[in-house]
Amino acid sequence: MTNTHSAGASLEYASPDEIVVSDALKVYGSGAGEVTALSHVDLTVKRGQFVSVIGPSGCGKSTMLRMIAGLEQPDSGEVSVFGAHPDEACAAKMIGFVPQVPALLPWLSVLGNVTIPSKVNRRADALRRTLPGHVARPATDPRVLLTKLGLGDAIDRLPHQLSGGMQQRVAIARAFSIQADVLLMDEPFSALDEFTREAIQVQLLELWEQMRTTVVFVTHSVSEAVVLSDVVVVMSARPGRIEAVIPIDLPRPRRQGLLEAAAMHEYEDLIREKLQTAWASGPVVR
Amino acid sequence: MTQQMNSSVIRSSSATRSSSSSPTRSSPVARSSGATRSPWRPRVWAPAVIAILIAALVWEYVATNNTYLLPRLGTIGQALATQPAFFLDNAWVTLSEALVGLVIGFVAAFVVAVLVTESGILRRAIMPLAVVLNVTPVVAIAPALVVAFGFGPAPKLIVTALITFFPILMNVITGLNSVSPPILQVFSTLRANRFEVLTRLRLPSSLPYVFAALKVVFPLSVVGAVVAEFSAPGAAKGLGTVISVASSNSRLAVVYAAIACLALMGAALLLLITLLEKRVLRWHESQLLKRE
Ligand SMILES: Nc1ncnc2c1ncn2[C@@H]1O[C@H](COP(=O)(O)OP(=O)(O)O)[C@@H](O)[C@H]1O
Numbered sequence: 380m381t382n383t384h385s386a387g388a389s390l391e392y393a394s395p396d397e398i399v400v401s402d403a404l405k406v407y408g409s410g411a412g413e414v415t416a417l418s419h420v421d422l423t424v425k426r427g428q429f430v431s432v433i434g435p436s437g438c439g440k441s442t443m444l445r446m447i448a449g450l451e452q453p454d455s456g457e458v459s460v461f462g463a464h465p466d467e468a469c470a471a472k473m474i475g476f477v478p479q480v481p482a483l484l485p486w487l488s489v490l491g492n493v494t495i496p497s498k499v500n501r502r503a504d505a506l507r508r509t510l511p512g513h514v515a516r517p518a519t520d521p522r523v524l525l526t527k528l529g530l531g532d533a534i535d536r537l538p539h540q541l542s543g544g545m546q547q548r549v550a551i552a553r554a555f556s557i558q559a560d561v562l563l564m565d566e567p568f569s570a571l572d573e574f575t576r577e578a579i580q581v582q583l584l585e586l587w588e589q590m591r592t593t594v595v596f597v598t599h600s601v602s603e604a605v606v607l608s609d610v611v612v613v614m615s616a617r618p619g620r621i622e623a624v625i626p627i628d629l630p631r632p633r634r635q636g637l638l639e640a641a642a643m644h645e646y647e648d649l650i651r652e653k654l655q656t657a658w659a660s661g662p663v664v665r
Numbered sequence: 666m667t668q669q670m671n672s673s674v675i676r677s678s679s680a681t682r683s684s685s686s687s688p689t690r691s692s693p694v695a696r697s698s699g700a701t702r703s704p705w706r707p708r709v710w711a712p713a714v715i716a717i718l719i720a721a722l723v724w725e726y727v728a729t730n731n732t733y734l735l736p737r738l739g740t741i742g743q744a745l746a747t748q749p750a751f752f753l754d755n756a757w758v759t760l761s762e763a764l765v766g767l768v769i770g771f772v773a774a775f776v777v778a779v780l781v782t783e784s785g786i787l788r789r790a791i792m793p794l795a796v797v798l799n800v801t802p803v804v805a806i807a808p809a810l811v812v813a814f815g816f817g818p819a820p821k822l823i824v825t826a827l828i829t830f831f832p833i834l835m836n837v838i839t840g841l842n843s844v845s846p847p848i849l850q851v852f853s854t855l856r857a858n859r860f861e862v863l864t865r866l867r868l869p870s871s872l873p874y875v876f877a878a879l880k881v882v883f884p885l886s887v888v889g890a891v892v893a894e895f896s897a898p899g900a901a902k903g904l905g906t907v908i909s910v911a912s913s914n915s916r917l918a919v920v921y922a923a924i925a926c927l928a929l930m931g932a933a934l935l936l937l938i939t940l941l942e943k944r945v946l947r948w949h950e951s952q953l954l955k956r957e
């Protein structure tokens with residue numbers, strides 16, 4: 380755990396078709412205020428998978444996502460994104476990040492907000508072609524993307540003219556717009572009301588089923604996790620660790636009504652049970 | 666020191682931007698049509714007009730009973746009417762000093778704000794100096810500047826630039842740092858470089874703060890120009906010179922006519938900046954509130 384490999388050395392063995400977090404440790408603060416946000420975290424996400432991460436508040440979901448996004452470094456352990464170091468993956472614009480709030484630029488139109496990623500770091504495409512995990516992907520027209528998300532009429536509007544749900548869809552379109560290899564979403568729907576939330580889930584599912592972009596999706600909602608995901612990762616707190624990895628073996632497309640309610644509930648119960656265990660196990664001394 | 670710097674940031678509706686407000690502000694509000702809320706309804710303009718009338722009446726009352734204290738409004742009007750070219754001429758001199766000084770102060774403050782935001786070393790080097798400058802009454806330097814630079818425009822421009830520098834500096838620094846963390850995270854995962862973050866995020870985010878500063882600093886620039894003119898009386902033109910010469914000759918009507926010109930000038934500048942703000946900040950919360 381204490382031996383930290385240099386990034387370059389470990390990446391020789393990292394898989395070009397997976398996102399791998401191996402034995403990651405993250406500690407915030409020091410002395411009495413020390414918090415072990417993540418401990419012995421291992422996670423593998425295969426290319427094209429939709430993976431949800433669920434767990435109690437403070438169990439390190441956001442921390443893990445930020446580590447994959449290259450926004451934070453693990454204190455020990457490794458993170459690789461399709462064979463590349465997260466820094467390299469960012470430099471190649473392989474990562475689409477969707478934060479909890481829409482975080483749009485209020486002075487740009489919807490279209491301007493969706494195209495802004497293509498206007499910064501213009502050397503990324505050249506770099507991307509040199510990386511081992513490179514997969515050619517046709518460019519998507521941002522207008523088509525917005526239309527698919529039901530924002531066709533809102534292209535020229537300013538963010539303040541949109542509802543919260545529409546703003547979050549713009550943020551999702553922005554992440555899709557760079558043909559990212561992976562979308563990292565941190566509770567993107569948590570600020571929305573139930574009805575809006577379900578409507579956006581359906582649109583995200585439809586878009587994802589066409590694009591099949593790899594997604595790591597942090598959520599608080601068990602049913603959301605089951606509806607969307609190929610795999611649900613249950614985490615527990617203090618220290619943050621992975622409690623269970625549950626494959627969701629339900630057919631796609633998973634539109635409303637197409638899913639067998641019974642099968643869904645079975646998975647939901649299973650996840651709730653794991654969450655209970657995670658809760659009950661409480662502070663664990665390792 | 667941080668405390669002091671924060672407290673000198675100009676607070677106004679446009680300067681308090683809440684990055685956390687976006688998720689709670691949900692569905693688009695149906696904007697009321699402009700016709701029903703015309704600014705020409707009596708209840709909009711009547712209070713101001715009545716207040717002005719009362720002030721004028723009080724003025725007239727005092728002026729009629731104490732001629733040595735205040736000239737009557739009619740006399741002031743007469744002073745303006747008999748030599749309009751004289752006042753226009755001098756007003757133009759003061760206005761151009763104020764504006765040129767303001768532009769110098771603005772550009773300097775903006776450049777320093779960007780440097781200080783981008784570099785920790787420069788911040789630690791420059792900010793103490795800026796704070797010392799702020800606590801020094803710039804007005805007190807004016808006579809020394811006249812000694813050093815003579816009766817030309819130089820001391821007036823320097824005083825105006827100095828007096829406007831600090832408010833702009835503090836507001837632009839706050840504005841450049843007002844980008845919300847989630848937006849910075851998105852730009853960080855795209856590995857946008859510092860220049861891109863500056864031009865695409867920080868500068869546009871600073872605009873509401875720039876306008877808040879301009880509203881304070883436009884009238885200040887006129888103050889700077891007039892004070893500098895006081896220090897070099899007689900030699901050059903300008904409303905400050907007019908006031909100090911007329912005062913020493915006890916020509917009160919001329920003094921107040923010049924002051925009226927200054928007040929009008931300030932009001933016109935404020936109106937200008939507010940109109941410009943409305944156009945430029947269409948996207949900003951402060952403007953939305955006003956429209957609703
Ligand atoms: N920047 C930080 N500084 C100090 N502690 C942090 C920081 N970020 C997260 N933590 C702590 O790490 C733990 C995990 O946080 P987080 O990843 O945000 O959890 P989650 O997203 O699952 O709610 C929490 O105990 C939190 O207080």
Ligand SMILES: [Mg+2]
Nearest residue numbers: 440441442565
């Ligand atoms: Mg979180």
